[in-house]
Amino acid sequence: MFYWLELNKGKGLKKMKNNRWNILWSCCLYIIAALALPGQSDARVQLGQSCSLTGATQLTGQELHKGAQAYFKAHAGNAIKLLVKDDGYEPDRCLENTEQFLKNGVDALFGYFGTPTSKVAVPLATEHKVVFFAPFTGASFLSDFKTNPYSFVLRASYATEVENMIRHLKEDLDITRIGLFVQRDAFGMAGVRGAVQAQKKIKGITIIPPVPELPDEQSSMDQWNKFWKSVPNYRRNTVAVGGAVRQIRGQAVEAVILIGGSRPSALAINQWHKIHFNVPMLNISFVGSKSLASRLQKTDNVYISQVVPNPWDSSIPLIKQYQQDMNGSKYSFASLEGYLNAKVFHHALSRVQGKLTGQALKDAIESITRYDAGGVEISFGKDDHRGMDSVYLTKIERSGKDITFPTVTALSPLSVEE
16 A cells, blocks of 8 residues: 555545545534434435325415425425325325335325325324324324324314314304305315214204214215215315305305315305305315415405414514525415424434334324424323314405405404405
């Protein structure tokens, strides 16, 4: 070696220096990766997200993904890679995406979009012992730690949202006769179950038309068809809402709770307003606030339930950080939820001890207690796979072309927009 250096003195010394720099640079990269994921020895964590990026719910799905990416880019660098596949809010496509993610060995399934899609994906996560984290749905079965031990939901349940809406209707406006407008699938059923549960808790509430006995997985097709004939509904990814609109308008209904996507819900509300049916109309959080509001011809008496704080309220530390990291992009409730999902997941990774496995990540999430995500508190547990129960009620307000979503503490007396 010394003989070679003597003959090639300049080139040899240069090569030794390059080798030293390469070793030093590799050490720096290792340290940076370790800092990005405290407690982790692996520099790259891969997450799989099946999401609605096209179709009727694409605006909300895109916002959800955008928020998560904004957090990971600002705070995880190259340590976390979020892989996304479009499912158009269709279960069959979601199932294919999930099978591919698991075949490729992702470390977790993250931020899935919707109830019917999550319903086909979560059994695979359980089978492969892969964490299924923060789906964009409040369906209760996803936080059932006995049936789905690797599934964790961050947001409040649909049952909690619906109960809060019914309580406001009863306590603020003394409304007792409530109609349901729902999507004809597992998502809509989650809302119906929530309404039936709330009806039992809150005295004096009547659901119109009455909800028949709830069918289950073992029920026949005839039983399901009979049920859906009684409950005003539309089919997923369609706007065939005319029958449900007429069914509700023909009843002595004082308010309507909508469990649906933005396009069919907006079309139903527009049709009701057109025939001067101006009762309070309260939408579940899944609807996508901006997407719904942009499609409405009138916004009087239209409310939306939310599961995250107002994304324009920078007095909350989480929101201030979110607004900075969105880097000029327009704010929305959906992107804020995606951002919060990513932040809590990143925190969970920091608690993993040793090698990252499904069980290690599951244990880390279950160990999170009263984590302050910036004015928003998150808690899980071995027998508690839902991180938050907070719900907020917002009202759509329009001034010219500007649309805002102020949080309200009580429903307002009925008004008619000119």
